[in-house]
Amino acid sequence: MKCALVVPAWVPQEIFSSKTASSQINYWQPLGTLYVAAVLRQAGHEVRFFNGAFLTHNAICAGLREFNPGFIGLYSTTFGWEKAKKAAQDFKMMLGKQVFICAGGPYPIAAQEKCLEDAGASMDAIITGEGEYSTLELIERLESGNGLEGIRGVVYNSAGGIIKNQPRPLISDLDAIPFPARDLLGDAGLYIPPPATYKRKPVAVLMTSRGCNRNCIYCFQIDKTRKSGIRCRSVENVLKEIEHCLKEGYREIKFIDDTLAADYNRALRLAREIKARGLDFTWFASACVNQVDKPLLQAFKDAGCWAILFGAESGVQKNLNTIRKGTTLAQIRTAVKAAREVGLKVSTPFMFGIPGETFEEGLQTIDFAVDIDPDIANFHAITPFPGTYLYDNIEKFGYLSDELSDFTYQGAAFVPYTMTREEIIKLRRIGFRKFYGRPSFMLKKLLELRTPHDFGVALKSIKSLFWLFINNNERLKAKS
Ligand code: B12
Numbered sequence: 001m002k003c004a005l006v007v008p009a010w011v012p013q014e015i016f017s018s019k020t021a022s023s024q025i026n027y028w029q030p031l032g033t034l035y036v037a038a039v040l041r042q043a044g045h046e047v048r049f050f051n052g053a054f055l056t057h058n059a060i061c062a063g064l065r066e067f068n069p070g071f072i073g074l075y076s077t078t079f080g081w082e083k084a085k086k087a088a089q090d091f092k093m094m095l096g097k098q099v100f101i102c103a104g105g106p107y108p109i110a111a112q113e114k115c116l117e118d119a120g121a122s123m124d125a126i127i128t129g130e131g132e133y134s135t136l137e138l139i140e141r142l143e144s145g146n147g148l149e150g151i152r153g154v155v156y157n158s159a160g161g162i163i164k165n166q167p168r169p170l171i172s173d174l175d176a177i178p179f180p181a182r183d184l185l186g187d188a189g190l191y192i193p194p195p196a197t198y199k200r201k202p203v204a205v206l207m208t209s210r211g212c213n214r215n216c217i218y219c220f221q222i223d224k225t226r227k228s229g230i231r232c233r234s235v236e237n238v239l240k241e242i243e244h245c246l247k248e249g250y251r252e253i254k255f256i257d258d259t260l261a262a263d264y265n266r267a268l269r270l271a272r273e274i275k276a277r278g279l280d281f282t283w284f285a286s287a288c289v290n291q292v293d294k295p296l297l298q299a300f301k302d303a304g305c306w307a308i309l310f311g312a313e314s315g316v317q318k319n320l321n322t323i324r325k326g327t328t329l330a331q332i333r334t335a336v337k338a339a340r341e342v343g344l345k346v347s348t349p350f351m352f353g354i355p356g357e358t359f360e361e362g363l364q365t366i367d368f369a370v371d372i373d374p375d376i377a378n379f380h381a382i383t384p385f386p387g388t389y390l391y392d393n394i395e396k397f398g399y400l401s402d403e404l405s406d407f408t409y410q411g412a413a414f415v416p417y418t419m420t421r422e423e424i425i426k427l428r429r430i431g432f433r434k435f436y437g438r439p440s441f442m443l444k445k446l447l448e449l450r451t452p453h454d455f456g457v458a459l460k461s462i463k464s465l466f467w468l469f470i471n472n473n474e475r476l477k478a479k480s
Pocket of ligand 1: 005006010015026027029030031032033034035036053072073074075076077078079080102103104105106107109110127130131132135205207210219220222256258385386407408409410
């Protein structure tokens, strides 16, 4: 069947201030959708991918009219749901009701049948978990003209109303899934992360494991129970994909595992094999502060890793406990110090608006960020995505926006009982100013400039800092 996979059209200005978007916008590859594409193609279906990160809605419509697919699969985050709904209405109108339209991704996984109730007749089904095999089975049923009864992981509209099939168990053998269909991306050069977070390009995104065994209250995971823990691909399978990416011309890899060091020995083996095989690429990964030590970080460094992201989140232990991070301030200090000592750049996201947090504690977090002195610090607002513990227990903690487009870490979605929205917005502004506005930090960055890329990053950062200082950041303005 002709299958179109679509990320509905969106623009950075919907998330970031136009003044600072250039230093903040991220275009990692949409790996999840590319996995679904790879499985459909492997089964013989003709697949095209339309990414609304780089295509307008009209351009996507024109492409679909020319391709005339029998199946359209839409990707949606919470932020993107209204767009996915509108896109489905327009595509149905344009191609007729015989085209089968379904949605998948974080929001449909969390909201399930609510999506169909909300979207009405323009949406025929929702994929409620990992999409590879649920989508394939659904398409094969459509081709055979049989109904969708019993296909696990599917909720669908039927003459008799909305039918919710059993959830599909999570994929246990991740090695069996074909590599993401990155060739469907067209120009890989478009998929660049925020300027300060890559060294070489093009950049591929790669996932060596799925899931997380931690219980952070704000984090969305396909397996809400976390009972499945972390499912790992074999090191051999991961190395094969890395070699495949290098053959495709990629020069940097962003490992998007929630933590690459969950299995210490596996992480060490992966790093040592990358080095032993002399695979020429730079890489960036994330890890939990209490899963790493200096020898592992040294092995990462020796294997081409140039930066590591540690989810620091807060500089106040009480608030770390509230979000159930399972880490301590001392562990954050130790991990950042060890990473710096082996020569890795360190990136640490922090968040404000944690339930029970006060404005003063927010200032403490900023002082902590300055004190541990990472290379990159981000100051987000905690965002209770549907499908998370925080979202499901929101009344206990604070006020939630009912506008789905507010769910973007930028501060509009949630206010705890102990703070105001203005205070969260203010803390984010103070955080960026105080951290990046330090003469010592600017001098350090100036002395590190080596390549034209570095100069580009510096210019974009200075521009963002300038707008942050003159306080003209409409996106950071409090929602009235
Ligand atoms: C890569 C990525 C991006 C990329 C690409 C997103 C895209 N697809 O266009 C970029 C950088 C552009 C991006 C942007 C944003 N992102 Co983002 N992103 C991710 C990240 C790190 C990896 C996604 C991934 O590939 N996962 C691995 C695969 C295996 O899982 P998966 O994507 O869920 O895919 C499976 C299923 O969802 C399903 N599926 C996926 N796609 C499709 C498509 C169809 C048709 C079907 C049927 C099924 C299906 O099958 C897949 C395979 O099993 C996730 C975190 C994470 N670890 O998942 C955050 C994440 C998806 N992003 C998130 C957010 C909030 C955003 C932003 C709003 C961030 C912001 N800047 O403020 C924007 C919104 C953009 C938008 N248009 O919606 C949240 C979404 C939470 C929610 N419930 O809404 C996540 C979950 C991070 C988090 N934990 O908070 N993101």
